[in-house]
Amino acid sequence: MSTEFIEALEQIQKDKGISKEILIDAIEAALISSYKRNFGSAQNVRVEINRETGEVHVYSQKRVVEEVEDDLLEISLEEAKEIHRNYEVEDIIEREVTPRNFGRIAAQTAKQVVVQRIREAERGVVYEEFINRESDIITGTIARVAKGIVYVNLGKTEATLSPTEQIPNEQYTHGERIKTYIVEVKKTTKGPQVMVSRTHPGLIKRLFELEVPEIHEGVVEIKSISREAGSRTKIAVESKDPNVDAVGACVGPKGARVQAIVDELRGEKIDIIKYSEDPSVFIASSLSPAKVVSTEVSVENKTAKVVVPDYQLSLAIGKEGQNARLAAKLTGWKIDIKSESQVKSAD
Incomplete structure (x- = not known):
């Protein structure tokens, strides 16, 4: 590898926010496995990448002992003294064993590690974005329907709308825009898994917050919701301002606000109830x-x-x-x- 490689890592650090040191440490760890796999070595080795030049060096490591039981891992004190008289028992002696063609293997391994780490970092960013949006509403487009599961494209990732979270008899068409409620975000080996719902009462709450400024501003409060998705919902509201009619605010001028929610829910009936103590x-x-x-x-x-x-x-x-x-x-x-x-x- 070369100085260009180190420069590339520095650029990745700037663009992706992944520390150059973390990348180099990960590459060094991966190169130990590559060395042992490609050169059939059972000895202990240490791989070092020069932070300035990008050069890769492999060192075998042997522990100094009184009596050698495994000559791949140990060296006698007598032999060690021949190398340098200051060596003592339990010291580690290193010798460079870098193979001539190790540069090519190192370059391939480094590329794999960097790509993997970038992917992991990007998945981490997506996970953090969506974990903070649990219990929130999100708009996406229907990407596909497979085995009853609807996959919703959210831009950076896909959400899963399982059959149990779908409104009964609702049709889902490819490319159609749809609002869903984020129920749960899981971290998996393949990246974040976003579980969404069309049946959750929270969807009703968020839709009213979007359509009714008085709810968004906290003047009108949603006290409770009961829902049978696809059929009927009841929502109890209360005004904190005597000059604001809670039910009227939710209904909107000529029923426009509640009608927008009914349309989004494909005709689900909504009863808006005035809450009372x-x-x-x-x-x-x-x-x-x-x-x-x-x-x-x-x-x-x-x-x-x-x-x-x-x-x-x-x-x-x-x-x-x-x-x-x-x-x-x-x-x-x-x-x-x-x-x-x-x-x-x-x-």
Whole structure:
């Protein structure tokens, strides 16, 4: 190798931020393996790369002992004294054993190590970028679909959208732009693995933060979300400013803000509920769009008995119990819904 090689390492240090010393140390370690592999040597060796000229030198190492048991690794004190009278037991004696054609092997090995280290460094940069974006929303394009898994191109890497994180019956087309929620970023030998979701409630939260300035600014707060992806979501919001209507801010002018989110979710229905510290009021609101006649709560058991008009019973319960189920999840209360006639007949 040559001074040009050292200059190249210095350039890599500038461009990629990988220390020249770290690269040289890694190359020296790799060259020890290369030497032993190519020259069938079982002896201890040390490889040194001159930091100025790039020249490579290989030195065999033998430990000075009283009695030699392995002449590949040890040298007798008597022999050592012949080399230099100051040698003592346990000293290490080095002799240069650089093969004539070792330069070519060194150059190939160095190239492999440098390429590998650059790749590792780039993967590390990508990992650090995306690990800091866990629980955040990201836009990418659909690269391909294979065995039910959707691969999303994020520019520097690809994200994996597994079948369990896909909205039921949602179609994914190559080249289509899509917003996803970063669930987890794993460090693997092949680089960072970014796991994303279209079903996570966090996607709803982030979409509202993007569309509603009042949420982004902290004036309106999202208190809770319950979601059955692809079908319906309920979101409870509260305003910290009496002059700002939390529900109105989320709906937006002529419903534009919430409609943008519905469009992104391919038509998923969204109920925006005004949060209340009063459980009776909050539970009644959570059953929207159904109207509630009365609510009786048991704080101790965290249960609520809700009465609705007869004609509103099916609406309050929802198809296959969905509305009631989402309301219970949104409020954290167990809700028992009865119609007025059911209550009267029970009396």
